[in-house]
Amino acid sequence: MKMTIREAINLTLHQEMERDERVIVLGEDVASDQGGVYGITDGLPAKFGLHRVIDTPITESAIVGAAGGAALTGLRPVAELMFVDFLGVCLDQILNQIAKFRYMFGGQARTPVVIRTMIGAGTGTGPQHSQILYPLLAAIPGIKVVTPANAADAKGLLTTAIRDDDPVIFCEHKALYMDECEVPDGEYVLPFGQASISAEGSDITIVGMSRTAVIAGEAAAKLAQKGISAEVIDLRTLSPLDEASVLESLAKTGRLVVVDESNPYCSMASEIAGLVAERGFDTLDAPVKRVTSPHTPVPATPCLEADYVPSVERVMAAVEETLSY
Amino acid sequence: MDMSPEKLVDAYRLMKTIREFEERMRSEYQQGKLPGFIHIYRNQEAIAVAACLDMTNEDYIASTHRGHGHCIAKGCEIEAMLLELACKEDGLCNGKGGSMHIADMSKGMLGANAIVGGGPPIAAGAALTAKTLGNGAVSMAFIGDGASDQGTVAESLNLAVVLQLPMIFMYENNRYAEFTRSPKPDGRIAERAGAFGMPSEVIDGSDFFAMYDACQQAIARGRDGGGPTAIEAVCNRYYGHFEGDAQAYRDQEELAQERAVSDPIPRFLADPRAAALTAEKIADIDVAIMAEIDRGFEVTYAAADPTPDKLYTDVYIHYEGRLR
Structure with a gap:
């Protein structure tokens, strides 16, 4: 079926929340009527309830940190860091906490958290809403960084990200959201580390x-x-x-x-x-x-x-x- | 207050274990036998023990850089802890965490934390798990008076109120943020937490029974869906910020005075509610504690360092890329 990246991400969230009730979504505006800034979480609150689709205050350290803590204790959170630029206000929880739990706890920790975030220029959003920053994230041992370029890959890679037991940062380029392509129906899983x-x-x-x-x-x-x-x-x-x-x-x-x-x-x-x-x-x-x-x-x-x-x-x-x- | 004889014994045993464990650690550390950087908890023992006494392994704590007492109170094994603090292969974290990052997931101990204020968002997440699963568990963040000024703490207070999380903010106000006297009079930390919209109170942190009472209420509130609580436990930091810090910046007279009045152990034993602990019982407990610590050090000093391949393990659960 042909769909946009935006639709593919929304569909994948629906599929994975349906498949595993430990998957929750949290972030700013994610439970709002329009499903966040680009409608990515549209329809999730109605289907899965506000206990699994959690609107938070504008509080990135707490969003990301709580997602990490929830992952550490048995949930599979998909947190939204609205724009990757906001890494500036929550980097500690990614860099010093989530990325290092498994290593510094000697393999005791399992942190299946996904942080979805919007990246990139091209839509006139200016210096603090347009950066890429993925090299900074890719340089951190302990997290994985995913950068889909089309709707099919967005579906396959987000599915893998949510099912992965390690922390994953899923980077969505805002200038690509409306790009359309053919996307495989049903379950579609793409391995990481394969260009x-x-x-x-x-x-x-x-x-x-x-x-x-x-x-x-x-x-x-x-x-x-x-x-x-x-x-x-x-x-x-x-x-x-x-x-x-x-x-x-x-x-x-x-x-x-x-x-x-x-x-x-x-x-x-x-x-x-x-x-x-x-x-x-x-x-x-x-x-x-x-x-x-x-x-x-x-x-x-x-x-x-x-x-x-x-x-x-x-x-x-x-x-x-x-x-x- | 409802306190069973077993709990009474546990309370004493745990406080005393923390005290003796750390005094021995200090001595070994001063002789250069232990690596790294340690922060001693002396005179704050009643706080950790009162806080964790009614918790199970399904309840969570996020600790701080001054975390040995929290570990012991939460049930971590002395030997496994010592192996970790000495950075040995069989330590709780395979020697890769050490004192400031020690964790024991099997006990719900989500890690010491070398980032001041790093723990509360993580504890909020554990509370979110408990709330989402509806399993009645609670989560507690230990927070120093220094950390109380971090943005992460304010964000966690707010999130806990907004989401009505089963969480306890356990402030340990030992009145010193590293080398600096806290400019806030006692009670201001609880007041600030309360302003976020949660019950908060100030407790004498060297009064075990008062602490236990407050913690029982906070834990019950969390388990019953009543949301978060903040407790400011006022205490005294007996030693320096880290081991080796001579506290030259402190008024020595005031320090001596504070040390004398804030030791929670004699105060606990002098309380009529601890009357069931006879001198004989105490002596037995003490002997067992010392034997456990001796055994722990014996095992630790004979233990192996991590093998070189451990540098590369447990970065990820599964990684399709290169680590070297």
Whole structure:
């Protein structure tokens, strides 16, 4: 069935709450009539009741921390951190508590919590509602970071996230919510740590994640019209990271462009470039090219924001530059 | 007050165990035989014991950096604790937690916490589990007077009221936040908690019976769906913030005075309600405590350190990526 990412996430929440009564949803506005900011939790309160779909005050440390504590003691909470930017007010509970329970308790803890959060620029929401921040999260041992780029993956990966016994941060790009694609009916589970090859090609590899996987795909389609065969890899999960798929594709194409909406320093693009420098050096025919956002906050004005986000044009230019090396 | 002879014995045994356990820890630590960083609970024992005496393993506590007393009161085994505090392989947390992160999930002890104010949101989550499952369990966060100023504590107070969680905010006001005298007069912490809309009271933390009474009421309120309670237990921090802190910043006369009046153990024994504890009984209990501690240290010093592969275990339950 064709559906949007927004609908796929909503459907998956319905399915998983139906399947396991330990699954609860909590966050700001999640039980409101319109189902949160983008209607993601629409219909859940009516179906599962307000004891399982819990509206909270605006209190991110308590939301995230309580979700962690509830997970530690037997529930499977799906907490909503409305915008990933709000990590700024609750990072301790993720960084020092949830991520470390299992390790610092010597394997006694099981923390099956999912933190759903909106990421990304492109909708004019400005410096404090538009960041990516997933490299910061992926750098924390003990949590997994998931970045779906289409509705089918959103369903498959959210199902896995909710059933996973480790803490998972599920990053939803707000500019992708209305993107539509075919989504498998019924139960659909996708493993973590497996990138998808969203377009096969032989001249160059383009790696993306979340929205940049979509941008990489659009660039590849346009490059095809110019006779350039680009292979597009959508990482799908950033931790665990499917390094093998990147290295295998590079072995085939010899050239790599990484597209990442992060700020450039310590970005996922840097991580992939480092990986390739260390373990794929012999297969490189040209230097790795990183296409990222600049080392600036996200501007509110649409005209500057358009330049902030990696564009199809920038990806195409990077590909052509790499090919002409 | 309803207190069975068994409970009376437990109360004494636990307070005394905490005292002797920690005094021995201090001495071993001073000799360089134990690693890390420890924070001693002396003179606050009545609080942990009164708080946990009516709890079961299905009830939860979230502890603090000064957590040894909370562990013992919640039923953690002395030997397993010592192995952990010495960071040995067979410790409660395989040596990877140590004093400031010790936990025992089987006892509902959700961890000491090296982040001041880190525990209350977690305890709120455990209370949310109890409420959602409707199993009558309660959850308690121990909070120092220093931590009482953290935003996480205020957020947890508010969430507990809004969601009517079966939770107890157990403030231990030992009047010192690290090296700094608390500027708040006694009682202000409870007042603040009460302002969020929950019953709150100030109790003399070295009066075991008063503490036990207040805790029984708070726990019963939580179990009966009556929501959260805050208790400010006023006490005295006998030693420094951490072991090795000489408390040069304290008025020594005041310290000596506070030490003298705030020891909960003689006060407990002098109370007519503890009359059933005869000198003979006490002596028997003491002998057993010392033997258990001796045995714990013997086992601990003979125990193995974690093997090098343990660096990589228990980061995740299952991880499809690389850890090294």
